[in-house]
Amino acid sequence: MSPPAQIATAVRVADEASWGQLLRALAQTYDIWAPVAEKNRVILRCLSPDELDQVKLDAPPTLLPAKKVYRAPEETLLRFRKGEVEPLGNGQHPWALVGIHPCDLRAIQLLDRVYTGFFADERYSHRRQQNFLVVANCLQPFPHCFCTSFQSGPFARKEYDLAVTPLFGRHLVQAGSAAGEAFLRVLGLPETTGSELAELVAAQAQAEQAVTRKVNTDNLPRLLNMNVDHPVWDQIADRCLSCGACTAVCPTCYCFSVQDRLNLDLQSGERRMAWTSCLIMEFSRVALGHNPRHERVARVKQRLYHKFSYFNDQYGQFGCVGCGRCVDTCVAGIDPVEVLAQLRR
Amino acid sequence: MQNLMTPRPAVIQRIRRQTADTLTYTLRFLEPEVQQAYRFSPGQFNEVSVFGVGEAPISISSAADTPDTFEHTVRAVGNVTAALARLMEGSQVGVRGPYGHGWPMQAMAGRNLLLIAGGIGLAPLRPVILEVMRHSDRYGSLEILYGARSPADLLFVDEYDVWTAHPQIRLLLSVDRLEPNPPPAVSFPGRDKGTDKAVEELIRRATVAVHRYDGRVGPVTVLFDQMMTLPAGTVVLTCGPEIMMKFVTLELMDRGFTCDQIYVSLERRMECGVAQCGHCQIGPLYVCKDGPVFNYKDVRYLPEAVF
Ligand SMILES: Cc1cc2nc3c(=O)[nH]c(=O)nc-3n(C[C@H](O)[C@H](O)[C@H](O)COP(=O)(O)OP(=O)(O)OC[C@H]3O[C@@H](n4cnc5c(N)ncnc54)[C@H](O)[C@@H]3O)c2cc1C
Ligand code: SF4
Ligand code: SF4
Ligand code: FES
Numbered sequence: 001m002s003p004p005a006q007i008a009t010a011v012r013v014a015d016e017a018s019w020g021q022l023l024r025a026l027a028q029t030y031d032i033w034a035p036v037a038e039k040n041r042v043i044l045r046c047l048s049p050d051e052l053d054q055v056k057l058d059a060p061p062t063l064l065p066a067k068k069v070y071r072a073p074e075e076t077l078l079r080f081r082k083g084e085v086e087p088l089g090n091g092q093h094p095w096a097l098v099g100i101h102p103c104d105l106r107a108i109q110l111l112d113r114v115y116t117g118f119f120a121d122e123r124y125s126h127r128r129q130q131n132f133l134v135v136a137n138c139l140q141p142f143p144h145c146f147c148t149s150f151q152s153g154p155f156a157r158k159e160y161d162l163a164v165t166p167l168f169g170r171h172l173v174q175a176g177s178a179a180g181e182a183f184l185r186v187l188g189l190p191e192t193t194g195s196e197l198a199e200l201v202a203a204q205a206q207a208e209q210a211v212t213r214k215v216n217t218d219n220l221p222r223l224l225n226m227n228v229d230h231p232v233w234d235q236i237a238d239r240c241l242s243c244g245a246c247t248a249v250c251p252t253c254y255c256f257s258v259q260d261r262l263n264l265d266l267q268s269g270e271r272r273m274a275w276t277s278c279l280i281m282e283f284s285r286v287a288l289g290h291n292p293r294h295e296r297v298a299r300v301k302q303r304l305y306h307k308f309s310y311f312n313d314q315y316g317q318f319g320c321v322g323c324g325r326c327v328d329t330c331v332a333g334i335d336p337v338e339v340l341a342q343l344r345r
Numbered sequence: 346m347q348n349l350m351t352p353r354p355a356v357i358q359r360i361r362r363q364t365a366d367t368l369t370y371t372l373r374f375l376e377p378e379v380q381q382a383y384r385f386s387p388g389q390f391n392e393v394s395v396f397g398v399g400e401a402p403i404s405i406s407s408a409a410d411t412p413d414t415f416e417h418t419v420r421a422v423g424n425v426t427a428a429l430a431r432l433m434e435g436s437q438v439g440v441r442g443p444y445g446h447g448w449p450m451q452a453m454a455g456r457n458l459l460l461i462a463g464g465i466g467l468a469p470l471r472p473v474i475l476e477v478m479r480h481s482d483r484y485g486s487l488e489i490l491y492g493a494r495s496p497a498d499l500l501f502v503d504e505y506d507v508w509t510a511h512p513q514i515r516l517l518l519s520v521d522r523l524e525p526n527p528p529p530a531v532s533f534p535g536r537d538k539g540t541d542k543a544v545e546e547l548i549r550r551a552t553v554a555v556h557r558y559d560g561r562v563g564p565v566t567v568l569f570d571q572m573m574t575l576p577a578g579t580v581v582l583t584c585g586p587e588i589m590m591k592f593v594t595l596e597l598m599d600r601g602f603t604c605d606q607i608y609v610s611l612e613r614r615m616e617c618g619v620a621q622c623g624h625c626q627i628g629p630l631y632v633c634k635d636g637p638v639f640n641y642k643d644v645r646y647l648p649e650a651v652f
Contacts (some may be wrong), residue, residue: 255623287423313629
């Protein structure tokens with residue numbers, strides 16, 4: 001993980017051709033993961049070298065966030081044969097995430113705390129160390145965004161290799177790390193001496209203004225802790241279907257389950273991990289049936305208390321980056337912004 | 346690539362039957378250097394794997410200063426624990442750990458100890474009992490209040506006389522009822538033809554022990570009236586079903602114990618042991634990392650009404 005970098009001030013201007021050249025240069029070293037339009041959704045996926053022109057920089061949030069690249073929805077933890085663990089090869093090719101939103105970038109920093117803060121997961125660290133992050137600043141927020149409440153957008157502040165802002169038909173590119181700087185230098189993109197920096201500052205201010213959905217975060221953990229019996233919890237529990245979609249699409253939800261799969265020879269197999277959700281009934285069930293979160297209201301509360309209170313105790317920051325995906329996804333229309341506002345009424 | 350959650354192979358050296366559904370496994374890591382480097386503190390746990398079935402968090406039930414082996418005492422209640430019950434001496438399992446914070450050994454030095462356990466909850470406290478026996482000069486008195494559903498569910502019955510032969514140690518027993526329980530929650534094939542006989546013999550010895558130790562019928566809290574330990578200079582350690590600990594802590598507070606001298610060992614579903622799978626969270630706490638042993642004052646007002 002690269003150390004926090006300063007907000008970049010040097011700006012390079014890339015026209016359509018040099019932007020394409022930049023992507024092709026990246027693709028020499030990295031697998032390119034980027035938002036692309038697929039059917040009527042935008043998804044994050046790995047692109048082949050001849051698909052680089054499909055990268056969408058002004059796309060709405062991808063269906064699944066960047067966490068799926070660092071820990072796939074399902075993956076193999078280890079393989080075993082006759083009681084012996086077989087080492088897993090590390091065939092992972094380094095990747096570049098191109099065009100992720102600033103809120104998703106912040107979410108990766110939160111996942112760093114989860115997966116390397118208390119105990120370091122070598123596989124995650126390895127993937128993080130060899131990745132290259134190209135963040136795309138947002139000029140126009142999407143209907144459910146509330147990133148400004150958590151200072152996670154609409155412009156990225158740090159911990160990217162490159163930031164790109166599509167402005168007036170060209171790409172304004174800034175380096176945020178030594179690796180990013182070196183890359184731009186090799187590419188030969190000159191720094192501009194024009195008014196682009198001022199344009200960026202103005203665009204950022206305008207984009208921030210455009211995010212109108214807000215969470216009042218003043219004393220929010222305390223407010224939650226004082227309102228464990230507020231009627232709003234039962235109200236949303238009545239609507240919630242316990243489907244877990246909100247946690248699946250959330251860029252900071254990290255919970256997983258572990259399951260063994262035995263091959264037909266009954267001697268070998270693998271241990272898999274898969275995303276799971278605290279909204280699902282089985283999540284906290286223990287042997288012989290006891291379940292501390294048997295009631296749906298307890299599970300609904302766990303998600304929102306974790307995001308807006310417990311996460312702060314555990315990792316020193318809110319666990320929500322305001323990407324709006326859960327709101328967009330929830331068929332029951334449960335919206336944290338709305339729920340938290342009700343607590344203040 | 347080795348992962349944080351990769352277990353090491355360990356071989357079952359010995360299996361001792363405790364009850365119809367509970368066995369004690371003596372284990373040793375296959376690789377001598379792993380066994381040599383392995384150290385734990387009483388109250389910590391391991392993640393134990395039966396490959397192809399899964400993994401379960403299990404407390405270490407042996408003395409902390411036995412360098413060659415370690416023990417787990419496991420009640421068969423589900424997939425992994427029942428699979429363990431089907432293994433033989435010489436079988437191999439996967440083990441990783443130790444994890445979590447155990448009993449407050451520092452705070453316990455020089456103090457009187459009161460241990461209150463229910464059912465399988467005695468397993469993580471056994472290392473404390475063995476520690477006091479080995480280093481009696483480091484501790485004051487040790488009083489054990491132990492409750493089980495029936496005599497047939499008492500653990501470590503064969504050790505009670507050895508424990509109480511120590512002048513510092515006193516043991517009080519309670520059972521919910523004197524008749525044996527209905528058959529175990531999970532049935533599993535006995536390892537040999539003698540299992541039924543062995544269980545019968547265990548129940549006989551357990552029943553003798555209940556009489557010898559003047560056992561009471563009722564929840565473990567019925568033993569409080571016979572308890573000799575006074576609050577001053579005492580550290581209380583308790584482990585058992587949550588509902589039991591709820592009543593135990595209330596009763597202790599009534600009797601003048603303060604919440605900061607009480608330690609509780611909590612149990613939550615666990616799937617990683619290393620603060621990543623999220624299952625074991627209670628409020629801001631990860632039971633696997635911050636616990637399983639907590640000072641009662643730190644968990645007394647937890648959300649989800651644990652206490
Ligand atoms: C810190 C700690 C120490 C423990 N020490 C002991 C011990 O010394 N002896 C003993 O017999 N039991 C102990 N338990 C309980 C033991 O972990 C469960 O009985 C066991 O996980 C059940 O697994 P299973 O696969 O047999 O059951 P299933 O119902 O098939 O469970 C499936 C999975 O759910 C999880 N799970 C289910 N129940 C529990 C539970 N109660 N606690 C945590 N995870 C659970 C496990 O990951 C398990 O593999 C301990 C639990 C904890 C949290
Ligand atoms: S809780 Fe909702 S808005 Fe917040 S980060 Fe997760 S998905 Fe995005
Ligand atoms: S909200 Fe639920 S699923 Fe998401 S990280 Fe927290 S406990 Fe896990
Ligand atoms: S057991 Fe996975 S977080 Fe505690």
